[in-house]
Amino acid sequence: MSKRILITGGKGLIGRKLTDVLLSRGYQVNHLSREPGTNAEVNTFVWDVHKGQIDEHCINGVDTVVHLAGANVSEGRWTDERKKEIIESRTKSIGLIYKLLKSKPQHTIKTVISASGTGFYGDRADTLLTENSAPGTDFLANVCLQWEHAVEVGESLGLRLVKFRMGVVLDAKGGALPILAKPVRFGFGAPVGNGRQWMPWIHIDDVIAMYLYAIENEDLAGNYNMVAPYPVTNQQLTVAIAKELHRPLWLPKVPAFALHLALGEKSNMVLGSQKASAQKIDEAGFKFKYPTLIWALKKLFGPS
Incomplete structure (x- = not known):
């Protein structure tokens, strides 16, 4: 079993x-990290990606x-x-x-395990997306594609590579929920939008x-889709949240054009549809603790 792990982005959710x-x-x-750490149990090493600086001791004994x-x-x-920063923060x-x-x-x-996203596939309507599906052509797809290509350089170093295309992570205290x-x-x-766009989701506990x-x-x-095995649409997710919170839904759908006006290209984050399949990771032996949305929301909104 691995005993020492190096994490980049260790202060995130x-x-x-x-x-x-x-x-x-x-x-x-x-x-x-860009700054010294405050957790006494963690060894924090400073790097500056923009300047190309990294503490060489960060990999000592790391598997x-x-x-x-x-x-x-x-x-x-x-x-x-900002687009350049988003890409280079991942690739550089x-x-x-x-x-x-x-x-x-x-x-x-021996191993590099990297995040990516289901944004890799772009807006694909109702198509069931597997890890062999082609990438999309929008900005988020390009981010994921360049991120994965940068990670794949590790193949020439003889490393085992795992790339998780992550869906919307559901957590009660952070992220999208x-x-x-x-x-x-x-x-x-x-x-x-029309509410029919698929939103690949996964409970934070299953992510970890x-x-x-x-x-x-x-x-x-x-490559593996990091999504729950039962995807839902935006409307189904909204209805499920309202039901769990015991709140009514009476307003009409937020029109897509209004989101385009307010957010521009960024509106693709909520209007794009990715019906991503969890079959590959399931067949690899991973067992989901929260395979269904209702079960996940009951845990997240229920008594802690």
Whole structure:
């Protein structure tokens, strides 16, 4: 079993929860961060991706790298400068690690497990998307494509690579769910667009469990959709949230043109449709704790 894990993006929603679970299971955890860490149980090493600087000691004794680092795609307007930052925060960061590995041929790293997103597929209406489906052509698809290509450089270094195309992560305290639930709580919830766009989702506990599964199962390699096995549409998700919160839905759907006016190209994040299949990871032996949306929401909105 791996004993020391290096995490990029360790201070994010997923990174924090994954760190806690790994520590509870006896792993040693290193973080790469722009600032010194405050968790005494974690060894934090400083890097500056923009300047190409990295503490070479971050890989000492490390078996597996979990690459979560990347600028938040939902923050800020998608100017040309912001788009460049979103892409390079993902590609240059893993490139900096690979450069370090090349300079340290005696390193002990065997595996890189990277995030990606179901945005890889673009807007695909009702098509069932497997890991062999072609990439989309919009900005988010390009981000995921370049991210995965940057990670794939690790093949030339003899590394085992796992790339998770992550759907909408449902967590009660962060990510998309509190944003989706807020207008519903106040009685102003409504589906967006035509409501028929598929929203690949996954409970945060299954996200962490899947990363752990990849760390501990050396036979796992390649691309996997990180989504629950029963996808839902935007309307189905909105209705399910309202039902769980015991709130009415009385407003008409938010028209797509209004979102385009308000958000521009960024509206693709909520109007795009990806009906992503979980069959591959299921056949690889992963067991979902929350396979259905109702079960997931009851856990997330129920008593803690």
